[in-house]
Amino acid sequence: MEKKNIDWGNIGFGYMEADYRYVSYYKDGKWDDGALVTDPNITLNECACVFQYAQTVFEGLKAYTTQDGHIVCFRPDLNASRMIDSAERLVMPPFPEDRFLDAVKQVVKANAAWVPPFGSGASLYIRPYLMGINSVIGVKPADEYMFRILVTPVGPYFKGGAKPITIKVSDYDRAAPHGTGDIKAGLNYAMSLRPIVKAHEEGFAENMYLDAATRTKVEETGGANFIFITKDGTLVTPKSNSILPSITRRSIMVVAEKYLGMKVEHREVYFDELADFAECGLCGTAAVISPVGKINDHGKEICFPAGMEEMGPYTKKLYDTLTGIQMGTIEAPEGWIYTIE
Ligand SMILES: Cc1ncc(COP(=O)(O)O)c(C=O)c1O
Numbered sequence: 001m002e003k004k005n006i007d008w009g010n011i012g013f014g015y016m017e018a019d020y021r022y023v024s025y026y027k028d029g030k031w032d033d034g035a036l037v038t039d040p041n042i043t044l045n046e047c048a049c050v051f052q053y054a055q056t057v058f059e060g061l062k063a064y065t066t067q068d069g070h071i072v073c074f075r076p077d078l079n080a081s082r083m084i085d086s087a088e089r090l091v092m093p094p095f096p097e098d099r100f101l102d103a104v105k106q107v108v109k110a111n112a113a114w115v116p117p118f119g120s121g122a123s124l125y126i127r128p129y130l131m132g133i134n135s136v137i138g139v140k141p142a143d144e145y146m147f148r149i150l151v152t153p154v155g156p157y158f159k160g161g162a163k164p165i166t167i168k169v170s171d172y173d174r175a176a177p178h179g180t181g182d183i184k185a186g187l188n189y190a191m192s193l194r195p196i197v198k199a200h201e202e203g204f205a206e207n208m209y210l211d212a213a214t215r216t217k218v219e220e221t222g223g224a225n226f227i228f229i230t231k232d233g234t235l236v237t238p239k240s241n242s243i244l245p246s247i248t249r250r251s252i253m254v255v256a257e258k259y260l261g262m263k264v265e266h267r268e269v270y271f272d273e274l275a276d277f278a279e280c281g282l283c284g285t286a287a288v289i290s291p292v293g294k295i296n297d298h299g300k301e302i303c304f305p306a307g308m309e310e311m312g313p314y315t316k317k318l319y320d321t322l323t324g325i326q327m328g329t330i331e332a333p334e335g336w337i338y339t340i341e
Contacts, residue, residue, distance in 0.1 A: 019110065
């Protein structure tokens with residue numbers, strides 16, 4: 001497969017229109033067979049539930065080229081099941097897991113020319129999404145739905161690649177106190193737009209959200225979970241039912257324990273504890289593992305000993321092992337790698 005003529009090493013995290021997208025419609029209580037289409041545009045009724053009441057959920061995963069030239073995805077079954085959880089929360093019909101995996105395979109295969117080569121630092125971002133499409137004016141769920149997958153090649157999420165970033169404690173709550181951050185739904189992310197714009201204007205890469213009820217516990221950022229390393233090398237990662245259950249974070253917990261022999265703690269993390277940690281990072285499909293050097297709490301700085309020049313030693317080991325597993329240079333646990341072709 002001839003690759004597109006793109007400077008793969010220099011692309012950022014943006015949208016490029018690939019050749020194919022996958023579409024399936026839900027009507028009269030069932031999903032149709034689905035198909036690949038070429039038109040990137042969607043035409044919907046003005047009163048579609050997605051426009052009026054934001055009835056839409058999405059997922060995010062990546063396809064990689066491995067060292068031996070295969071195209072693979074990392075644990076897409078977990079994206080399928082998380083999307084089912086998100087859909088249930090917004091009263092939408094689940095898109096079945098086997099259909100999800102087949103759709104990912106079809107759309108990535110059809111766009112193989114857009115999958116960045118091994119070693120380029122880029123990958124193919126895959127964005128499945130689901131929305132209510134028929135007209136509703138009273139507040140209620142739609143009866144008809146569209147499931148789609150778009151793909152686009154992407155580079156690093158944060159400018160500067162692996163350099164540590166500075167983030168701020170958000171002035172806003174992302175989730176309501178009763179919690180809605182644990183689903184990947186459009187509404188959650190719309191609520192994070194104002195804080196992210198403000199953070200960028202002030203020169204920060206991201207926001208640290210605290211729990212909305214007490215503002216004493218660390219939750220997550222706008223697009224990634226947190227990992228912390230204690231001075232004696234334990235991985236600590238926040239537990240909360242109002243953060244997205246990151247697939248990357250769940251995988252890192254396994255990598256830390258099983259590959260690196262680290263102690264792992266998944267527990268509530270209080271903001272007051274942060275100054276005691278040696279390293280801090282953000283983890284997610286887009287962020288991979290991005291080191292955090294500094295957190296600004298309304299003018300007061302928390303600086304991690306690992307510093308602003310490079311990743312701390314434990315973060316680096318986690319990063320190398322995780323990306324090695326994803327790119328096929330380190331043997332993966334059973335079932336983690338889904339081969340597309
Ligand atoms: C709010 C939020 N938290 C965490 C994550 C990381 O999740 P994952 O590792 O499954 O990509 C994401 C990724 O999209 C996210 O948007």
